[in-house]
Amino acid sequence: MTDLGPTGATAKNMDYPLNGWYVAGWDHEIGRKEITARTVAGRPLALYRTEDGRPVALADACWHRLAPLSMGQLVGADGIQCPYHGLRYNSAGRCTHMPAQETINPSAMVASYPVVERHRFIWVWPGDPTLADPSLIPDMHQMDSPDWAGDGRTIDVAANYQLVLDNLMDLTHEEFLHSSSIGQKELSSSDIDVTHDERTVTVTRYMEDIEAPPFWRKNMRDRFPDFEGRVDRWQIITFEMPSTICIDVGVAEAGTGALEGDRSRGVNGFVMNTITPVDRRRSLYFWAFMRNYCLDQQRITTQLRDGVHGVFAEDEEMLMAQQEAIEANPDHEFYNLNIDAGGMWVRRLIQAAVEAERMMEQGASSGDPVATPAEGARAVR
Amino acid sequence: MAGSVQARWQTGRVHAAAPAAEGIRRIEIELEQPVRVEPGAHVDLRIDSGDVRSYSLVGGSQDGRRITLGVNLSPTSRGGSRYMHSLEPGDILPVTFPLQNFPLRVGAPRYMLLAGGIGITALVGMASVLRRLGADYTLVFVGRTRERMAFLEELREAHGENLRLHIDDEGAPLSVPQLLDQVDPATELYMCGPIRLMDAVRREWLQRELPLPNLRYETFGSSGWFQAEEFLVRAPSWGVETVVGTGESLLDALERSGVEAMSDCRKGECGLCVLPVESLDGAIDHRDVFFSERQKQDDTTLCACVSRVARRKDPAAQADQGAPPSSSMPTITLDVH
Numbered sequence: 001m002t003d004l005g006p007t008g009a010t011a012k013n014m015d016y017p018l019n020g021w022y023v024a025g026w027d028h029e030i031g032r033k034e035i036t037a038r039t040v041a042g043r044p045l046a047l048y049r050t051e052d053g054r055p056v057a058l059a060d061a062c063w064h065r066l067a068p069l070s071m072g073q074l075v076g077a078d079g080i081q082c083p084y085h086g087l088r089y090n091s092a093g094r095c096t097h098m099p100a101q102e103t104i105n106p107s108a109m110v111a112s113y114p115v116v117e118r119h120r121f122i123w124v125w126p127g128d129p130t131l132a133d134p135s136l137i138p139d140m141h142q143m144d145s146p147d148w149a150g151d152g153r154t155i156d157v158a159a160n161y162q163l164v165l166d167n168l169m170d171l172t173h174e175e176f177l178h179s180s181s182i183g184q185k186e187l188s189s190s191d192i193d194v195t196h197d198e199r200t201v202t203v204t205r206y207m208e209d210i211e212a213p214p215f216w217r218k219n220m221r222d223r224f225p226d227f228e229g230r231v232d233r234w235q236i237i238t239f240e241m242p243s244t245i246c247i248d249v250g251v252a253e254a255g256t257g258a259l260e261g262d263r264s265r266g267v268n269g270f271v272m273n274t275i276t277p278v279d280r281r282r283s284l285y286f287w288a289f290m291r292n293y294c295l296d297q298q299r300i301t302t303q304l305r306d307g308v309h310g311v312f313a314e315d316e317e318m319l320m321a322q323q324e325a326i327e328a329n330p331d332h333e334f335y336n337l338n339i340d341a342g343g344m345w346v347r348r349l350i351q352a353a354v355e356a357e358r359m360m361e362q363g364a365s366s367g368d369p370v371a372t373p374a375e376g377a378r379a380v381r
Numbered sequence: 382m383a384g385s386v387q388a389r390w391q392t393g394r395v396h397a398a399a400p401a402a403e404g405i406r407r408i409e410i411e412l413e414q415p416v417r418v419e420p421g422a423h424v425d426l427r428i429d430s431g432d433v434r435s436y437s438l439v440g441g442s443q444d445g446r447r448i449t450l451g452v453n454l455s456p457t458s459r460g461g462s463r464y465m466h467s468l469e470p471g472d473i474l475p476v477t478f479p480l481q482n483f484p485l486r487v488g489a490p491r492y493m494l495l496a497g498g499i500g501i502t503a504l505v506g507m508a509s510v511l512r513r514l515g516a517d518y519t520l521v522f523v524g525r526t527r528e529r530m531a532f533l534e535e536l537r538e539a540h541g542e543n544l545r546l547h548i549d550d551e552g553a554p555l556s557v558p559q560l561l562d563q564v565d566p567a568t569e570l571y572m573c574g575p576i577r578l579m580d581a582v583r584r585e586w587l588q589r590e591l592p593l594p595n596l597r598y599e600t601f602g603s604s605g606w607f608q609a610e611e612f613l614v615r616a617p618s619w620g621v622e623t624v625v626g627t628g629e630s631l632l633d634a635l636e637r638s639g640v641e642a643m644s645d646c647r648k649g650e651c652g653l654c655v656l657p658v659e660s661l662d663g664a665i666d667h668r669d670v671f672f673s674e675r676q677k678q679d680d681t682t683l684c685a686c687v688s689r690v691a692r693r694k695d696p697a698a699q700a701d702q703g704a705p706p707s708s709s710m711p712t713i714t715l716d717v718h
Contacts, residue, residue, distance in 0.1 A: 090592075092569075092594070096594050101671070102672070114487060114488060360417045
């Protein structure tokens, strides 16, 4: 593990690294019917698919006068046309047509961001394209595996994305915020185990021999209609850079060995969460609830999706209120509790990535714009 | 990507300078502030005369504190390359943060990189990124003699089979048609080299109807079909008649004489400085990429920022040593409103 350096324990870090895969949308949202405008990590994008189905993410501003390309139209097999003066670009972002001239300015282009379609999502890399390695896309294989079923939604949250990460890395809040569905007092009375490496953080919590809260009692009865009694419950939260959290959750009949690995007398779900910073105070929160039992029952898929949607609406309300309070109290810092260990490791990994990028980008912002040289002939080599 | 076109300056200190080939020096410059070295980027340097020269970034250190350039000593140097070749470790000179006009697009199925002579400096960085990404690429390096080809050993070590050499005096000159036989419509070709080489590739590319956006080149707008020579420009509506020196552009000369002319890119790309030709005594050396071949043959307009007037029309005659120079200075009369 590299030395990540000290992190200010009270820092309210709101930034995001650019070198990472973020979800720009669900696979079904990006198509050829229309061009989708989305902002990912502060980068406005025009998203569409080529005729052969490949997703494309171009900077949403024409090279010429910055008109949004997302207001334009798709042309040819892979192109897009600016709505204002008709400049056309191919999927690589190269200009292929300019009005009123016989040639094309070779400098004319818009950024074409690396895009990968995987796990039912369209992933975009907003940073240095030469570092965009598809093997770094977070593992969300349950999303499109035949062994799992489920669905999810998107929440457009008026809050910084790290507040969402905080929320998911510490599920103690379920006891208070979600008391009618998944909350119970054992959440805050059981110990957590936190591990991390350079790209991931894992928080594990086991609760033995407890009453099943309403959400989980219902799930147990979907699979075992005669189920009665107490359960063992687990939550294994895994964060992966830059902003994906998959949570292995479930309960099993108490004492049947689920916490030791035999989950045959229980129900298992994966809460898939990937949070895209739009800017410092808004995020797109993509989630799904996947399960590995009763795979053929759409009723259960819909019930789980709607149930989790209800739970997450409680989170959304809190996150927005929290964001407002943060902005209303600019001089106040964060303080931390023992329960924040997972979230604090996440914050430290993110902070280290942001600072590493800032070191290299310094040149782009801190040069002296005043000291231009004397006018002189320009020649090369 | 499209953003870094405005120059910002900082102080550079020469860290090392050593020969990279006959007539070519590798110059390493230490920077006050770290920079990100993108493939295809260049820096501008202010030389002792106060003039500005652009050089491609051959590479940079991991921490962004040091950049490497390759500088060719031009036999017709107006001072730039001679000054650069005189630099010693410890010398201080102003240098811009990297500027980017020649970005590498990541994600093409195949790449062809074509370097002629000192043009290799613009492609070294691209080749190493493509190698790191595991891309399908070929680096074609063309030169007159092996001794004058920079960075040969390290390129061979880095790129092995992906490097192909064409050396004139070893009987292996480049055949442009054969080169383009290996290019399909999905291949992106990036080139930097003498205008004749780039022009030959562009013609063949157009003739084969390959997609024009896949042909990428850097134009700096400095090399033409003819050596730069002095010529006379007249702009009767402004009452201006002045000699354009070899170290300035036609546009510079007009502006120096008080003519207000519109312009932007100053490298022959945008077409804003186009002026109508009223009469001509000599040949226009069109050095822009704004006009099509057809428009260039018409000679009714020119891009004032890069194009020049030369004595002869036939470039072959230029090499003909015995040809007597015409006595009168080439002259162009422009209709500038």
